[in-house]
Amino acid sequence: MTKAISVSGLHKSFGRTHALDGLDLDVESGEVHGFLGPNGAGKSTTIRVLLGLLRADSGAARVLGQDPWADAVALHRRLAYVPGDVELWPGLTGGEAIDLLARLRGGLDRKRRAELIERFDLDPTKKGRAYSKGNRQKVAIVAALASDAELLLLDEPTAGLDPLMEVVFQDVIGEAKAAGRTVLLSSHILAQVEKLADRVSIVRLGRTVQSGTLGELRHLTRTTIEAETERPATGLDGLPGIHDLRTLDEAGGRVRFAVDGGRVDAAVRKLTEFGIRSLISHPPTLEELMLRHYGDELAANGHGTGPGTDGEPR
Amino acid sequence: MTTATATPEAPAPAGPVAGGNALAGTRTLIRFALRRDRIRLPVWILALFLGTLVTAGNFETLYGDPEDRANAVRTMDSPAGLAMSGPRHYLDDYTFGSMLGHQMLGFTAVLVGLMSVLVVTRHTRAEEETGRAELVRSTVVGRHAHLAAALSVAVLANLALALLLALGLAGMGLEGVDAAGSLLYGFDHAAAGLVFAAVAAVTAQVTAHARGASGMALAVIGVAYVLRAAGDSGGNGALSWLSPIGWVQRSYPYVDNRWWPLLLCLALAAACAAAGFVLSTRRDVGAGLRPEKLGSPTASDALATPLGFALRLHRGMLAGFGAGLFLMGAMYGSILGDAEDMLKDIDQLQEALDRIGGAGVAESFASMVMVVLTVVAAVYAVMAALRPRSEETAGRAEPLLATGLSRARWAGGHLAVAMGGGTFVLLLAGLGFGVSGAASTGDGGLLPELAGAALAYAPALWVTVGVAVVLFGWFPRASAAAWAVPVYAFVVGYLGQILRFPDWMNNLSPFGHVPRLPAADMDWTPLLLLTLVAAGLVWLGLAGLRRRDLETK
Numbered sequence: 001m002t003k004a005i006s007v008s009g010l011h012k013s014f015g016r017t018h019a020l021d022g023l024d025l026d027v028e029s030g031e032v033h034g035f036l037g038p039n040g041a042g043k044s045t046t047i048r049v050l051l052g053l054l055r056a057d058s059g060a061a062r063v064l065g066q067d068p069w070a071d072a073v074a075l076h077r078r079l080a081y082v083p084g085d086v087e088l089w090p091g092l093t094g095g096e097a098i099d100l101l102a103r104l105r106g107g108l109d110r111k112r113r114a115e116l117i118e119r120f121d122l123d124p125t126k127k128g129r130a131y132s133k134g135n136r137q138k139v140a141i142v143a144a145l146a147s148d149a150e151l152l153l154l155d156e157p158t159a160g161l162d163p164l165m166e167v168v169f170q171d172v173i174g175e176a177k178a179a180g181r182t183v184l185l186s187s188h189i190l191a192q193v194e195k196l197a198d199r200v201s202i203v204r205l206g207r208t209v210q211s212g213t214l215g216e217l218r219h220l221t222r223t224t225i226e227a228e229t230e231r232p233a234t235g236l237d238g239l240p241g242i243h244d245l246r247t248l249d250e251a252g253g254r255v256r257f258a259v260d261g262g263r264v265d266a267a268v269r270k271l272t273e274f275g276i277r278s279l280i281s282h283p284p285t286l287e288e289l290m291l292r293h294y295g296d297e298l299a300a301n302g303h304g305t306g307p308g309t310d311g312e313p314r
Numbered sequence: 315m316t317t318a319t320a321t322p323e324a325p326a327p328a329g330p331v332a333g334g335n336a337l338a339g340t341r342t343l344i345r346f347a348l349r350r351d352r353i354r355l356p357v358w359i360l361a362l363f364l365g366t367l368v369t370a371g372n373f374e375t376l377y378g379d380p381e382d383r384a385n386a387v388r389t390m391d392s393p394a395g396l397a398m399s400g401p402r403h404y405l406d407d408y409t410f411g412s413m414l415g416h417q418m419l420g421f422t423a424v425l426v427g428l429m430s431v432l433v434v435t436r437h438t439r440a441e442e443e444t445g446r447a448e449l450v451r452s453t454v455v456g457r458h459a460h461l462a463a464a465l466s467v468a469v470l471a472n473l474a475l476a477l478l479l480a481l482g483l484a485g486m487g488l489e490g491v492d493a494a495g496s497l498l499y500g501f502d503h504a505a506a507g508l509v510f511a512a513v514a515a516v517t518a519q520v521t522a523h524a525r526g527a528s529g530m531a532l533a534v535i536g537v538a539y540v541l542r543a544a545g546d547s548g549g550n551g552a553l554s555w556l557s558p559i560g561w562v563q564r565s566y567p568y569v570d571n572r573w574w575p576l577l578l579c580l581a582l583a584a585a586c587a588a589a590g591f592v593l594s595t596r597r598d599v600g601a602g603l604r605p606e607k608l609g610s611p612t613a614s615d616a617l618a619t620p621l622g623f624a625l626r627l628h629r630g631m632l633a634g635f636g637a638g639l640f641l642m643g644a645m646y647g648s649i650l651g652d653a654e655d656m657l658k659d660i661d662q663l664q665e666a667l668d669r670i671g672g673a674g675v676a677e678s679f680a681s682m683v684m685v686v687l688t689v690v691a692a693v694y695a696v697m698a699a700l701r702p703r704s705e706e707t708a709g710r711a712e713p714l715l716a717t718g719l720s721r722a723r724w725a726g727g728h729l730a731v732a733m734g735g736g737t738f739v740l741l742l743a744g745l746g747f748g749v750s751g752a753a754s755t756g757d758g759g760l761l762p763e764l765a766g767a768a769l770a771y772a773p774a775l776w777v778t779v780g781v782a783v784v785l786f787g788w789f790p791r792a793s794a795a796a797w798a799v800p801v802y803a804f805v806v807g808y809l810g811q812i813l814r815f816p817d818w819m820n821n822l823s824p825f826g827h828v829p830r831l832p833a834a835d836m837d838w839t840p841l842l843l844l845t846l847v848a849a850g851l852v853w854l855g856l857a858g859l860r861r862r863d864l865e866t867k
Contacts, residue, residue: 081716087709099613
């Protein structure tokens with residue numbers, strides 16, 4: 001597969017703030033790539049560099065095989081962008097803004113435009129100033145999807161959408177993927193990325209800290225196991241890769257612990273020695289992935305520690 | 315998530331808050347507004363105060379001996395002189411005091427009006443438009459508190475200026491500038507400021523946008539100024555009595571010291587403020603009196619081109635300035651005939667006219683008017699040229715520039731409208747002036763002559779746009795510095811005539827190089843050079859825009 005986006009060692013500073021500090025990102029053609037990170041991690045800055053709106057201080061970036069700064073205009077005809085905070089022209093209607101954006105990009109599929117407006121339940125005759133945040137977001141989403149872009153750059157596109165519209169959005173992105181388009185979806189809404197993304201990259205403080213398929217990432221993390229045994233399970237704390245072991249009742253018949261991806265087998269074998277009555281295992285959610293990466297930050301702010309300590313099954 | 319320990323500042327007690335107290339919280343809002351304007355307002359007040367003092371001091375050097383003052387009277391006693399100063403009654407005894415009232419008051423009244431309008435819109439409509447008012451109104455704040463606070467701040471600022479002027483001028487010890495006159499002179503400013511603050515209180519209710527609200531109020535100031543200019547320069551001054559600026563000028567500080575015209579101002583201000591409060595109860599928070607209309611669900615073909623799109627964004631302002639300048643030109647044109655009749659018999663006039671430019675009476679007057687019309691057109695040009703900057707900071711450039719639209723074409727669309735539209739409003743000003751000038755003098759040849767005279771300023775207008783583009787491309791945060799061009803052009807082109815600035819100051823302004831048609835002869839060389847300079851500046855500015863980061867929210 002060819003790479004739709006390849007970025008390596010990207011640096012960008014604004015005055016004394018280092019927004020990007022050696023960021024890497026690879027997006028294969030035809031995949032939906034989740035771009036995860038907390039606010040201020042550098043997601044929007046990266047996307048703006050990919051759009052040629054900002055010029056990187058150093059590092060290499062290629063989008064669809066072209067240089068995003070030098071070939072910006074030619075490139076923009078092949079991609080569509082939805083900003084996280086859409087601002088519209090107060091005097092233009094939503095329909096006019098959709099047409100304007102799509103046609104300046106180089107074309108508009110009228111049928112698809114009508115269908116999308118219908119599905120997103122958008123009134124295209126209202127003036128820009130009359131739209132709520134969610135409706136402004138819909139305008140940008142419809143404009144981006146109504147044209148035949150090869151690559152969609154979506155920067156937290158569903159901020160402000162209600163849950164029903166969120167579902168519509170997921171369907172629409174699924175269709176785009178089926179049509180062979182590449183999607184870079186930045187988000188801090190984990191459930192969304194989890195449903196849509198083939199692969200994810202997690203960024204933090206302007207750097208990519210993790211990248212891979214969800215399966216790969218899960219492998220790197222811990223599964224939470226909750227077990228009820230006939231006899232109190234002992235000796236688990238002696239096993240390598242077991243964390244946060246807790247006994248949930250007086251007798252010690254119920255335990256909960258987190259175990260590293262590669263150690264699940266050993267841990268379960270050990271449990272069988274005590275006669276398993278019930279066994280619940282939780283695969284790590286993206287939330288836990290993120291918590292693990294940002295755990296130290298949260299801990300520093302006095303918000304508990306890493307994964308597993310909150311431990312409530314979900 | 316965060317358990318912030320910082321306690322929010324406790325809301326100041328706003329007196330006994332009854333359920334229906336529409337003014338609850340006004341005092342807190344006043345203090346808040348004063349805090350937000352703690353730099354802006356003092357700068358305004360000090361600039362007006364010091365500007366007046368410096369000018370008064372200048373009078374002493376310029377018109378030290380009686381012979382100079384007699385010369386000044388002869389220059390001023392012409393339609394052109396009276397149009398740009400004040401009523402003729404001041405000329406009867408032209409002391410330094412009456413010079414202040416005559417030459418400065420009309421001009422500073424406009425600036426005080428501008429200050430008051432901006433204060434009121436900033437603390438009312440602008441707050442609502444950004445949604446901050448909603449947040450504040452959800453607390454214990456009465457329905458009328460915002461408007462009452464904004465008007466109070468305007469009153470305080472105007473009173474502060476009035477007292478400063480009264481004390482400062484009286485303290486200068488100039489001949490003819492006494493304490494009683496200074497007190498009235500100071501309060502003339504406050505009276506004019508109050509009227510326009512109250513006008514803004516009305517316009518802030520009408521549209522949902524701060525820019526529209528201040529624009530409408532500024533248009534009222536403009537009309538008030540043009541009415542007094544027309545009334546003072548020709549006829550019997552009846553038109554001046556329709557203008558609040560005319561009223562304060564007719565209090566004749568240092569001459570007659572009559573206070574009653576200020577009562578007219580107070581009455582009008584009270585009426586407008588009351589209207590503002592009443593109107594504000596007839597609308598929702600954030601909405602204007604005019605309801606939002608629905609629009610077309612699809613874009614026309616023209617809209618999807620950079621130029622068509624820019625025209626769409628600019629059309630309201632373009633139409634407003636076009637109509638305004640046409641009317642302004644027509645008003646000046648209507649007194650052109652009077653001007654000629656009035657001056658025909660006066661012999662000594664020739665000498666005074668030589669200083670203005672030579673040629674005939676009407677032509678010299680016309681050249682003077684042309685400077686004023688051009689500066690207004692330049693204000694339009696700068697506003698239009700800075701539009702891409704406001705689009706950028708509002709975050710509306712970003713989605714456009716992520717399409718197949720290059721930066722140069724995007725900005726180019728706006729600049730084409732700024733330059734073409736600027737030329738268009740200039741032409742309309744010339745046509746308005748020409749049509750009604752030709753009618754009032756019975757000289758049909760004036761129409762092409764005056765329209766041509768206006769168009770001669772187009773290259774200087776383009777240079778103004780060019781300066782704005784360079785700032786936008788290379789120093790975007792300093793874009794507003796482009797305002798210096800029309801402001802400077804006004805100061806040297808208009809006040810410079812009265813205060814007799816040296817030539818080099820005139821040459822610094824692009825407008826200073828334009829031949830002063832119709833009084834002077836046509837000269838193509840400076841126009842060609844200005845056009846080349848404009849082209850170079852635009853090229854340079856776009857080159858800067860191409861290589862810088864887009865500023866994003």
